[in-house]
Amino acid sequence: MRAGPREVAVAFLQKTGAQHESLVRSSRRGQRREPAIATLSISGPYGVDGSGDTPSRRRIFTCDPSNGVMANACADEIFTTLARRAYRRPVTEADLAVLRPFYEEGRSEAGFERGIQRGLERILVSPEFLFRIERDPANVVEGPYAVxxxxxxxxxxxxxxxxxxxxELLDVAVSGQLSDPSVLQGQVERMMADPRARALVNNFAAQWLYLRDVTEKEPDPGFFPSFDENLRQAFQNETELFIDSVLREDGQVTDLLSADYTFLNERLAKHYGIPHVYGSHFRRVSLAGTERRGLLGQGGILTLTSYATRTSPVLRGKWILENLLSSPPPPPPPDIPSLAETTDEGEALSMRAAMEKHRSNPACASCHSQMDPLGFALENFDAIGRWRTRGESNETIDATGVLPDGTAFEGPDEMRAALLKHPDRFVGTVAEKLLTYALGRNLESFDMPAVRGIVRDAAQKDYRFSALVLAIVQSTPFQMRMPQS
Known part of the structure; x- marks a missing residue:
């Protein structure tokens, strides 16, 4: 096998009851033992002659002193290329002066390539690479200014x-053209079409929806023996692929709640009770005839808003208020009693009855009157996202509720429709979350006019995802900053 990137996969091709103990590991401490790969070792290379040739090596060694190029000039060329990318700006003579002693030291040890290695190591520990440094111009005046x-x-x-x-982006910036609105829009469109934009989906979804928390959830195996690591990973893949599809197809932001499709493999389709999906690969599947539309029907969201043994209308309602409506409830007051799960006579209470008893406390009622109806609409989904018609106490699920504005609903479909009666509110929440992600800081009250402007701009283009992203890039908070001195 020649040097270069390779994809390696490991799988159990045949499941038996006689797997060697060394291949059986508990995926989570204290939980059941499942087949898993303990280690994977790859040996080699053998009989190496020369440095080999890989894509990453070609990107570093843009010249070769063995071809008649002077070694020091070649080193400067390599460092100029690498430092320009790493520092995200043109490289100065002062930058090269810092790197040359490291190159000389490495070259004296083991030749030209060791010298390049030492210089590259110095680049990778430079504050210019490790931090995004924005310096105020010397002539900056008081007040915000364009970066x-x-x-x-x-x-x-x-x-x-x-x-x-x-x-390409760096070349446009160096030429001073990036601040031109038409050029900036062109770069946004190009970058959104690039496969690297998948990072926006994965990282933003993890931050906005708390999707990373799925990896920490531990449904009780006594209550949910079918839950395993394959299902956990499938939950995360489903949501990431779904959001990516809305972005790639330039769907409406509201599709995140209303889309009638998702992405499933065989394991997840069986979990949802959806037939005719086979194999481990994910593919787009219609949800027609089901109540799983959008994010609120996805197992990852439903699991991370549940407890280990049961659902939680409170957690689900709170999650909706925070992440879909940007109306987080205040923290609970101290010394609030835990939820009573039985009557005074010891009989099991249904979830709705237990919550009604809890809301009888005036200190609890104000917040729970907002959270609980939203959470009850999702009660047909159990704590790992399966559809059900009866609750933990074997009671018939009552998924009715009333929003604070008086809108009555029953079940996830009607609640979803109620939430989208005013799409600007949901889009405004996504705009807030996405702007927070883009800026890398929490929003302040003075950012809210910009958020409203972003929503207005997106509304003119039917709330398309591309319009939302472009409006954020064109916004004042994204393009300007306050002096720090």
Whole structure:
């Protein structure tokens, strides 16, 4: 096998009851034992002659002194290329002066390539690489000012790609054209179409929806023996692929709640009770005839808003208020009693009856009157996202509720429709969350006019996802900053 990137996969091709103990590991401490790969070892290379040839090596060694190029000039060329990408700006003679002693030291140890290695190591520990440094111009006046094109390029690339600007974006910024609105829009469209924009989906979804918390949830195996690591990973893949599809197809932001499709593999389809899906690969599947539309029907969201042994209308309602309506409830007052699960006579209470008893406490009623109806609408989904018609106490599920504005609903479909009666509210929440992600800081009251402007701009284009992203990039908080001195 020649040197270069390779994809390696490991799987149990045949499941038996006689697997060797060394291949059986508990995936989670204290839980049941499941087949798992303990280690994977790859040996080699053998009989190496020379340094080999890989894509990453070719990106580093843009010249070769063995081809008649002077070694020091070649080193400067390599460092200029690498440092320009790493520092996200043109490289100065002062930058090269810092790197040359490291190159000379490495070259004296083991030749040209060791010298390049030492210089590259110095680049990778430079504050210019490790931090996004935005310096105030010398002539800055009091009050906000527009960031320079190079700073704007870094903001844009870390927002959309979670990585450094590529050569094209950096070239445009160096030329001073990136602040031109038409040029900026063109770069946003190009970057959104690039596969690297998947980082926006994965990282934003994890931050906005708390999707990373799925990895920490531990449904009780006594109550949910079918839950395993494959299902946990499928939950996360489903949501990421779903959001990515809305972005790639430039769907409406409201599709995140109302889309009648999702992405399933065989394991997840069986969990949802959806037939005719086979194999481990994920594919787009219609949800027609089900109540799983959008994010609120996805197992990952439903699991992370449940307890280990049961659902929680409170957690689910709170999650909706925080993440879909941008109306987080206040923290609970101290010394609030825990939820009573039985009557005074010791009989099991249904979830709705237990919550009604809890709301009889005036200190609890004000918040729970907002959270609970939203959570009850999802009670037909159990604590790991399966559809059901009876609750934990074997009672018939009552999924009715009333919003604070008086809108009555029953079940997830009607609640979803009620939430989307005023789409600007949901889109405004997504705009807040996405702007927070783009800026890398919490929003303040003075950011709210910009949020409202972003929503208005997106509304003119039917709340398309591309319109929302472009409006954020064009917004005052994204393009300007306050002096720090």
């Amino acid at each position: 320079g094109d190079l700073e704007l390029a870094s903001r844009l690339s870390f927002f959309l790609w979670s990585s450094i600007p590529d050569d």
